[in-house]
Amino acid sequence: MKRICTIILVCILVPILLIGCSGRESKDEIGEAKEVNKLKINPEKVIYTDKRNSTDDKKVKKVVEITFDVKNEGGTELGIGAGDFSVFDAEGNNLELYGYPDNFGDVVSPGKELKGKAYYKVEGKEPCKLVFENPDGNKKIEWGIAEVKYEK
Template structure:
């Protein structure tokens, strides 16, 4: 009888241990999924924002291959769509934006031949890509519009949280 009781307790303890370890794994997986969802939902990709009658939107971002950078840097490509809803021509380009990380570090436009920039006529839309050299381990990034040449001394800026960029496939 004692042997049967000991065997039953041993089997019960083993089953309890296995059940608890699976629960812990499931909790870890759920926590990782929740963190990924939070990072995904925090971004403001495709969110239109307006300043000075200019409707601006970041449509996507990704890390692109570039052999001219230092080993600890990546090249971030940010895709913009900008519409002039005003009544006068408006000049805008990649140099009017910079990247900011969660520590407050700023990364300005990288001298890439494909950086966008043009004067947008009223009612017209400009689409283009801005390139920015960022650290390889950069996370929780924000794109900031801060017109490079602002004669109006306007302190207003726009910001889009783009999260952590992904490498192009």
């Protein structure tokens, strides 16, 4: 009887432990617009890309490309660009902004939109979080990244 109880207990606990210890489960918030200081920011797409800077000294294995749509819903011009965003991997490491000439950045007039792309070097774990920190430093917003697909 003891042996049967032990077997049943093991059969119940092993799947629970395996499910609890399985990798990260990140909420995918890419495609969700969020607002901070009258800027409505929507990271529309996150992909791996083959695009590389031709003047790069060292070869980068992976580059992630994030497509943004930013709308100024306020009454004054606001500047925003790729440097205002940070991307973090599962271990909390900040991915370095990749020096690709197509990185976006501009001043957005009231009621206008800015669409553009930002590029980041991936040297370790997969990206799992995108963060925008307002230049005045008092507010930030985050998006979870569940999966990054490869696209040419």
